[in-house]
Amino acid sequence: MKxxxxxxxxxxxxxxTVNQPITTTSSQLLKYYMRDVQxxxxxxxxxxxxxxxxxxxxxxxxxxxxxxxxxxxDVIDYLNxxxxxxxxxxxxxxxxxxxxxxxxTLFVSHVEIETRDEALAKLQRxxxxxxxxxxxxxxxxxPDAILIELADQSQVETVARELAATRGITDVIxxxxxxxxxxxxxxxxSTYGVVVLLIFLxxxxxxxxxxxxxxxxxxxxxxxxxxxxxxxxxxxxGQFLLEGVVIGFIGSLLAAFAVYLIYYxxxxxxxxxxxxxxxxxxxxxxxxxxxxxxxxxxxGLIGTYRTTRKMMKHG
Amino acid sequence: MIQMKxxxxxxxxxxxxxxVSFTIDPGEFVFLKGSSGSGKSxxxxxxxxxxxxxxxxxxxxxxxxxxxxxxxxxxLTGTIFxxxxxxxxxxxxxxxxxAGEVIGRNEREIREETMSLLDRxxxxxxxxxxxxxxxxxxxxxxxxxxxxxxxxxxxxADEPTGNLDPENAEKILDLLKQFNxxxxxxxxxVTHAEELTRKFAARTLYVKGGRVEE
Numbered sequence: 001m002k003x004x005x006x007x008x009x010x011x012x013x014x015x016x017t018v019n020q021p022i023t024t025t026s027s028q029l030l031k032y033y034m035r036d037v038q039x040x041x042x043x044x045x046x047x048x049x050x051x052x053x054x055x056x057x058x059x060x061x062x063x064x065x066x067x068x069x070x071x072x073x074d075v076i077d078y079l080n081x082x083x084x085x086x087x088x089x090x091x092x093x094x095x096x097x098x099x100x101x102x103x104x105t106l107f108v109s110h111v112e113i114e115t116r117d118e119a120l121a122k123l124q125r126x127x128x129x130x131x132x133x134x135x136x137x138x139x140x141x142x143p144d145a146i147l148i149e150l151a152d153q154s155q156v157e158t159v160a161r162e163l164a165a166t167r168g169i170t171d172v173i174x175x176x177x178x179x180x181x182x183x184x185x186x187x188x189x190s191t192y193g194v195v196v197l198l199i200f201l202x203x204x205x206x207x208x209x210x211x212x213x214x215x216x217x218x219x220x221x222x223x224x225x226x227x228x229x230x231x232x233x234x235x236x237x238g239q240f241l242l243e244g245v246v247i248g249f250i251g252s253l254l255a256a257f258a259v260y261l262i263y264y265x266x267x268x269x270x271x272x273x274x275x276x277x278x279x280x281x282x283x284x285x286x287x288x289x290x291x292x293x294x295x296x297x298x299x300g301l302i303g304t305y306r307t308t309r310k311m312m313k314h315g
Numbered sequence: 316m317i318q319m320k321x322x323x324x325x326x327x328x329x330x331x332x333x334x335v336s337f338t339i340d341p342g343e344f345v346f347l348k349g350s351s352g353s354g355k356s357x358x359x360x361x362x363x364x365x366x367x368x369x370x371x372x373x374x375x376x377x378x379x380x381x382x383x384x385x386x387x388x389x390x391l392t393g394t395i396f397x398x399x400x401x402x403x404x405x406x407x408x409x410x411x412x413x414a415g416e417v418i419g420r421n422e423r424e425i426r427e428e429t430m431s432l433l434d435r436x437x438x439x440x441x442x443x444x445x446x447x448x449x450x451x452x453x454x455x456x457x458x459x460x461x462x463x464x465x466x467x468x469x470x471x472a473d474e475p476t477g478n479l480d481p482e483n484a485e486k487i488l489d490l491l492k493q494f495n496x497x498x499x500x501x502x503x504x505v506t507h508a509e510e511l512t513r514k515f516a517a518r519t520l521y522v523k524g525g526r527v528e529e
Contacts, residue, residue, distance in 0.1 A: 029419030043404075225400055228363065230390035230465065231417035 033235065037242045040215060047211040048247055051303075054207045055251025055296055056258070058200040063259035063292040065193050067267055067280065072186045074278045085148040085160055086114075088171040095144045098168065102148055107159055110149040116142045125275060143170075201299065204251075208244055208303025216240065216307060237308045244304025245297055252296020256289045316341045316469055316501045317362065319527075322371035324357055331357050333525035335371070341468070344495045344502045346512050349522030355505045358522065359473050362503070363394045376468055390418060393462030393470045393500075397477035399454045401446040407433065407457050408442035414464040425464070432460040436490060452483030459490060469501040470494070476508055484511055492517075 041048045089098050095113055103111040119142055148163075150156055160174035216223070226236055263285055271278040317339040324332040331354040339345050349355045360366040361373060364385045373380040375388055401410050408429060415425035433439055436456040446454055455475060462470055472491065476484030488504075492515060495502045506512060512519065521528045 025419055025421065028416075028421060031422075032416040032419070221400070222402055225402060225413070226417045227386075228389060228394055228400075229414045229417050229461070230386050232386045235417075 029235065033239045033242065036239050037246060040219070040239070040243050041246065044211070044215040044218060047214045048243075051208050051211040051247050052251040052254070055204050055248060055299055056254045058204040058299075059252050059255035059292045059296055060258040060262075061200055062197050062295065063255060063288050064262045065197055066288050066291070067259065067263055067285065069193060070280060070284055071267060071270070071278055072189060075186055085150065085156065085163065086173040087146045087148060087163055087169055088143050089146065090168045090170050091143060093168040095146060099146045102146065107151055107155060108148055109151040112147045114145045114147055116144055119145065125279070201295070204299045205303045205306075208247065208300055209307045211247070212240060212244055212304045212307040215243065240308045241301060241304050244300035246300070248296040248298070248300020248303075249293070252293045252299075255296065256292045259289060259292055260285075316343070316376060317503065318372075318374040319358075320372045320374075322358075322361065322369055322373060324354070324361065324366065324369040330525050332369070332522075335525075335527045337520060337527050337529075339469075339501060339503060341501055342495070342499045344492060344515070344517045345504070346515075346517055346519045347503065347505045347522065347527075348507060348509070348512070348519060350507065353522040354525055355507075355522050356473055358527070359471055359503070359505050363392055363471055364388055390465060391468045393465070393467035395455065395458045395462050395470065395472045395475050397474035399446070399451075399458045399478075401454055401457055401461075403446055406443050406445055407438060407449070410446070410457055411461045411464055414461045418465060420465075428464060429460070432463060433457075435494075436460045450483070451479050452486060455479065455483075455487050456490065459487070459494075463494065463498075463500070467500065469503060472502065472504040472506075474505055474507070476506065476511065481511065484508060485514065488512070488515060 087098075087102075089095050099111050099113055102108050148159075150159060156174050160172050163169055164172040223236055227233065263280065267278070267280055271280055319338075320336050322332055322335040323330065335358065347355050347358065357366065361369055362375070362380075364380070367381075375383070376391060380388055402413070405413065411429045411432060412425050415428070430439075430442070433442060436459055438453060438456055438460070441449065441453070446457065449457070455478075459470075459475075470491065475491070476487055479487060488511065491502050491504065494500050519529075
């Protein structure tokens with residue numbers, strides 16, 4: 001039998017003794033997979049970039065809408081105050097008694113008393129950037145007020161006129177038609193915004209799935225070879241899941257940054273100008289940013305999980 | 316090492332393997348021959364777990380193949396193909412080292428053994444080349460080194476010389492015989508190269524009409 005001469009090795013040859021133990025470690029494996037994840041994203045850069053972009057757009061819109069929803073809620077609260085009729089009564093008259101009488105009439109659906117302290121708290125918010133103005137109110141003799149919600153908003157002017165003519169009532173402040181219109185629109189936006197959000201999030205999940213499909217298609221041979229060499233199916237799948245999570249994380253991190261910019265340059269400025277209406281808390285901002293990042297990770301994970309589910313059976 | 320008992324396999328009702336039974340002992344060098352479409356590759360696919368739905372029983376190293384996780388049985392077998400199945404974007408070194416990486420072996424150990432194996436298959440100095448820069452014979456040598464890196468008990472070769480000229484084909488079989496003799500690795504080689512295999516004094520099994528004969 002002919003034996004081909006093989007070049008003499010410089011180092012002692014490895015004896016491939018069968019059954020010789022092989023040392024394997026999970027940390028080594030993780031290191032190799034992290035490298036493969038990086039390589040996978042680089043090789044599939046176009047699809048990965050498109051996915052990152054879509055996640056970025058979706059989550060930026062989502063995050064901004066969540067923050068705006070807080071703003072809209074503030075506007076709704078503010079306008080709710082405005083569509084109510086505010087009645088100031090004579091100091092000689094018992095405010096609670098008047099409130100009770102008003103509550104018993106047909107045209108009133110709800111009545112509440114706003115005490116001097118509550119009114120001052122509102123004014124403090126309104127003049128938070130102008131403390132000298134607030135001080136002048138604090139020193140004044142601000143009376144208690146009665147807030148009336150009407151059964152029929154269209155009757156607001158008639159009712160306000162009648163109340164103003166009533167003995168014991170010193171002043172009547174009532175809503176404008178404009179406020180009621182804005183309130184209706186705010187409610188509509190608030191409701192349909194959720195639907196738009198869900199559509200965007202679904203689109204993100206599907207796009208991640210498509211990108212991962214493309215990535216899997218390009219690497220069918222790699223997957224097959226790895227599995228033939230004895231890679232665990234869960235590890236090969238894990239690599240793709242990790243890729244999805246990394247893509248989702250990058251997209252969501254960019255989105256969180258964009259949402260912060262939107263907050264700082266639009267919503268916070270709005271709050272500075274209309275401090276009586278808007279009150280964006282740091283807590284709600286932080287929760288929104290955290291939610292955006294968690295959603296990004298979840299979108300990456302779900303999108304990839306769906307795609308890789310059947311893949312391993314054909315490995 | 317390998318034991319098949321009454322193995323049967325059909326494709327859409329057409330039987331390809333019928334009541335196949337044979338045993339290969341540790342350290343044997345065995346050819347499996349037969350005409351195209353006779354079921355040679357199907358038989359090998361059962362061994363490297365590409366086909367799971369078959370009748371009968373297959374044992375590898377005394378354990379029922381069906382009861383072992385797929386990755387575990389594949390770590391006991393090395394596989395090479397007619398089409399080499401090398402990854403084009405990886406260098407020769409990276410292709411071989413991949414075998415160690417997918418099972419989480421130590422980096423230093425992989426480096427040492429990869430270099431030594433490349434030396435033994437005659438590819439020293441070509442570690443940084445890419446597969447397309449090598450001849451067919453050289454590519455198959457890379458595939459052999461990769462299949463042997465994790466010290467398998469048995470090497471399964473599916474038409475390993477099918478894409479090579481006679482001279483290179485003989486060199487590849489020489490190399491396999493060399494590893495079989497010096498390292499005790501069991502070799503099970505599917506081929507239809509009649510003339511070539513005649514040069515080797517080796518046990519030969521034949522697949523005829525779906526059955527395996529000595």
